[in-house]
Amino acid sequence: MxxxxxxxxxxxxxxxxxxxxxxxxxxxxxxxxxxxxxxxxxxxxxxxxxxxxxxxxxxxxxxxxxxxxxxxxxxxxxxxxxxxxxxxxxxxxxxxxxxxxxxxxxxxxxxxxxxxxxxxxxxAVGSVSHDFGIKGVSEHCLFLDTISQAETFQTQLLEAYLRAHTQDKPLDEGQLDIAIVGAGATGVELSAQLHEVSHLLTAYGLDEVQPTDVKISIIEAAERLLPGLP
Ligand SMILES: Cc1cc2nc3c(=O)[nH]c(=O)nc-3n(C[C@H](O)[C@H](O)[C@H](O)COP(=O)(O)OP(=O)(O)OC[C@H]3O[C@@H](n4cnc5c(N)ncnc54)[C@H](O)[C@@H]3O)c2cc1C
The missing domain is CATH 3.50.50.60 (FAD/NAD(P)-binding domain)
Structure with a gap:
């Protein structure tokens, strides 16, 4: 009106x-x-x-x-x-x-x-990531569409590091594994940033965890990384 x-x-x-x-x-x-x-x-x-x-x-x-x-x-x-x-x-x-x-x-x-x-x-409300109806994805995966989702991931990453740094037993198999679904620009850049962070956190004193303890995998349906790029 x-x-x-x-x-x-x-x-x-x-x-x-x-x-x-x-x-x-x-x-x-x-x-x-x-x-x-x-x-x-x-x-x-x-x-x-x-x-x-x-x-x-x-x-x-x-x-x-x-x-x-x-x-x-x-x-x-x-x-x-x-x-x-x-x-x-x-x-x-x-x-x-x-x-x-x-x-x-x-x-x-x-x-x-x-x-x-x-x-x-x-x-102009944008869009959100599609889970293609795959069972368990919405319950168990983190998404990266909003600031609060990004901050949730960051908090969980730090908590996992602190837990691993202070525990009085060796790391469990796969305890710090990170799997990223999607080898587009975001997935590839995130994996590169996480690789850098794994070195930084050790350098900043969380040295009971070594960068090699963190295994980052990218899962992608296409045959190569950045499939959208020529
Ligand atoms: C991790 C990530 C990386 C990306 N990288 C690139 C890139 O490198 N290059 C590129 O070109 N594009 C990239 N994109 C895509 C790009 O960000 C989007 O195409 C663009 O943001 C879409 O703009 P939009 O205005 O349609 O919606 P958005 O930017 O998503 O904004 C939607 C807004 O609507 C608000 N909103 C949603 N629902 C409601 C509601 N019911 N009521 C009120 N408000 C609501 C949200 O809070 C948000 O502020 C990326 C996207 C993501 C998630």
């Missing part, structure tokens, strides 16, 4: 990823700042990170906080508004989206369920 207060259109963009963030920034500068439209970005997280960096966050060679863009700060500079929350409903007849409540780590509700009217709606 056109904003009744100032009779200008409401443009709502859901998803502040590579596509959505650039779009709201351009729309905000071109229309929002000139009062020609209300531009609103809705995202389920506070910050944007360029996804091709996620393997570095996972390996621990990049502090994600150094490379993130705060949506609120970007909004303030670029003439759009940011609203935190996960879109979970669309009413096309009434031109309205609904956004689920947001909870903190203690499961306390911080932001109640909300809805936003739009004249123009752009849904």
């Amino acid at each position: 056109t904003s009744e207060a100032n009779n200008i259109p409401n443009i709502v963009v859901v998803g502040g990823g590579a596509g959505g963030l650039e779009l709201v920034t351009k729309l905000g500068r071109k229309l929002g700042k000139k009062g020609k439209a209300n531009i609103t970005l809705v995202d389920s997280t506070h910050t944007h990170i360029w996804k091709p960096l996620l393997h570095e966050v996972a390996a621990g060679t990049l502090d994600s906080h150094e490379d993130e863009i705060e949506y609120l700060a970007q909004a303030m500079c670029s003439g759009f508004r940011f609203r935190l929350g996960k879109m979970d409903g669309l009413d096309r007849e009434n031109k309205q989206i609904s956004v689920a409540p947001t909870y903190n780590d203690n499961s306390e509700e911080i932001i109640p369920r909300r809805s936003f009217d739009y004249d123009y709606l752009i849904v």
Whole structure:
């Protein structure tokens, strides 16, 4: 619905990823700042990170906080508004989206369920890795689609290292094995970063673990690494 207060259109963009963030920034500068439209970005997280960096966050060679863009700060500079929350409903007849409540780590509700009217709606929520319905994958594998997944991997890697460094018995067979599914750019770069990290952690003092204790495997259906490249 056109904003009744100032009779200008409401443009709502859901998803502040590579596509959505650039779009709201351009729309905000071109229309929002000139009062020609209300531009609103809705995202389920506070910050944007360029996804091709996620393997570095996972390996621990990049502090994600150094490379993130705060949506609120970007909004303030670029003439759009940011609203935190996960879109979970669309009413096309009434031109309205609904956004689920947001909870903190203690499961306390911080932001109640909300809805936003739009004249123009752009849904730019990206994609997630496909497990091809293979049994056990979603329960037992880690994925690398979001910052929190990358940070989870990083935490588990460090914990595995600390456990191995301090245990009073030899390492079990395969205790520090890492299997990466997919030999595209992310899988190959992740394996290279992990190889480097295995040397760094030993150098930094976790020296009960040797780089040779960490076996990194890449599993790929194609006949070679980086099958997408010529
Ligand atoms: C590990 C990794 C490495 C990659 N490397 C490369 C590369 O080297 N080169 C390359 O060209 N591409 C690469 N890609 C692909 C590239 O990142 C994507 O093509 C690109 O990010 C897609 O942009 P997008 O705006 O469509 O979605 P995304 O960038 O995925 O953004 C989607 C946004 O929507 C938000 N969102 C999702 N659901 C909701 C919801 N219901 N409500 C509100 N917000 C929501 C998310 O929080 C996110 O901010 C890589 C991807 C990954 C995961």
